[in-house]
Amino acid sequence: MFFLFPGSCLGMQDHEAPPRSIKKMKTKFKIRRFDPQKDQAPRFQEYELEVPQGATLLDCVNLIKWTQDGTLSYRMSCRSAICGSCAMKVNGHARLACKTQAKDVIKNNLVVLEPLGNMTVIKDLAVDLEPFWEKVEKVMPWLVNDEEVSPGVERLQSPEDFHKIDAASTCIMCASCFSDCCSEEVDKEYLGPTALAKAQRFVCDSRDKKQFERISKLSKEKGIWDCTHCGECSQRCPTDAKPLERIVELRNVALNSGVLNNNGARHAKAFVDSIAKSGRLNENELPVKSMGFFNIKGLLEILPVGIRMLIRGKNPPLIHHSIEDMDQVKKIFREFGEPK
Template identity: 55%
Template sequence: MAKVTFRISRFNPDTDSAPRYQDYPFELEPGITLLNCLNRIRAEQDPSLAYRMSCGSAICGSCAMRVHGHALLACKTQASQLVKNGVIRIDPLGNMKVIRDLVVDLEPFWASLRKVKPWLMPDALDNPEKERQQTQAQFHLIDDVTTCILCAACYSDCNVLEVDPQFYGPATLAKGHRFIFDSRDARKDDRLEAVSELHGVWDCTHCGECSTRCPTETKPLARIEETREAAIRAGVTNNNGARHALGFRETVGKSGRLNENYLPARSVGFFNIPALIGLMPVGIRMFMRGKNPPLIHHSIDKVAEVRRVFSKFEEYRK
């Protein structure tokens, strides 16, 4: 058995002004999960330690926490894989307020989920007496995303949520996808419109952290990309994100180069005078600091290859 130290973030709102770390010595036996280590620490050393758990089987989603700064599911992770220099450092999930020790206030996560109306809205004319069936192929479209256990690990580690708490977040956008792609739902277009608005699918920066941290097969980033594609195919393009993506494709597809002078106006809309005026201070600041893109693009190597890749892609897409 290896001797390790559990360094756990503690916070009691009645006595602490800020979180602090407390160390617990521990004899790590092979095969023990992180959650069972915490259970033993609470039973044998400190009954005041607070954290959430229920199923112990990676089903209920309640035991997500951060270890060495990254979110994971405590009941699904072997503790021995987490030791760094003899220490396992545990913090509560990020992007949410700490209530006590490792327990966070999940309300912003639930509030975000409610934005995508996460329930089936079938056609009102459907026969309610008849079962709504799906083919295997139809179910395959939503198979991965139905594995989400709402643990909020992705919400904790999403970089956009750190700077924009209004961002829907990966789990919510994955849940939106689940109903957009469900053959039994009748509100696909409304749903696509809703998630294409500000703080929705187009605000994701593709960092991939959500898919890396997710303990299930949900792969939120892949679901966000599929939703964006579905929105463009359905003609939901009257928004900054879709215009930006289309503008990107236009300029790179035509010239092999990204026209950064064209893209901001294309994204907000050429006739959107208030938004264009809103861009001016940024443009002026960039100009003053010599950061504005050149009017005539520098030549770049293999530009013809970029164009060729793009046209192949367009052929494939059609």
């Protein structure tokens, strides 16, 4: 007889019946199954499980595999939220299975499990992580510093400097953020939240000597300015790495380092200038200023969108209706100083 034993390394013991105090909850698990070598298309398979009190989601998946269906495939290793391998979609959103209490995700006695998004399925809940790792590699996730140090001497860093990279250092490479990123979904060339969080860890490392090269590269298309701020990555992140916050920090580094010759930086500046000047956002000016007045090719590219908006009556009004308390907005800008 199996039961979960929270302290055991495998989440199961093969001795007697569970203690009386352990309650169980009858739950249906709908798991997306797909074996590309055999199946034409993915399908959902249902399993019923008496979920013991205190069980994590990974404990449940293990019980299903060990007691009901040995063909179910998924990844796991540490069972301690360290290795990052057990991420999967739970009721539509990525989560670490070993860090999720089953009771927190069981809704109406049902849990739906699917593989992570934005990657190809290898089998069932196991996905091909190659594109994910390729993107991380693109940001040079290692310290670059050619200065000689004597053997046995460490490159020291103050606690304050370490604090700047502490959050990003907690990333366990679980790919939950990557799975649920909407920019990644529409543009497979986008660097993605994990790589950008990792990039912040090195851009802001006081010991690294490539900050300007790094931030210049990250400011190009498909980098920091292609994030839509949806916040999904930070919501899904099981650690303090919180990619959106790291992307915002990278944008600040880019602006403060004078890396301004790109659509994203121009867009941010045009946005701030417009509100500082008038208290409102001039959406008619914004696309032109973001592209750059002399970027003829870029302006021609957005022209069809502008024409379509005009035909469908979606373009912003040329003269805005008045907005109550608009002076307050200008006052906020004055308080924080004029934008540079």
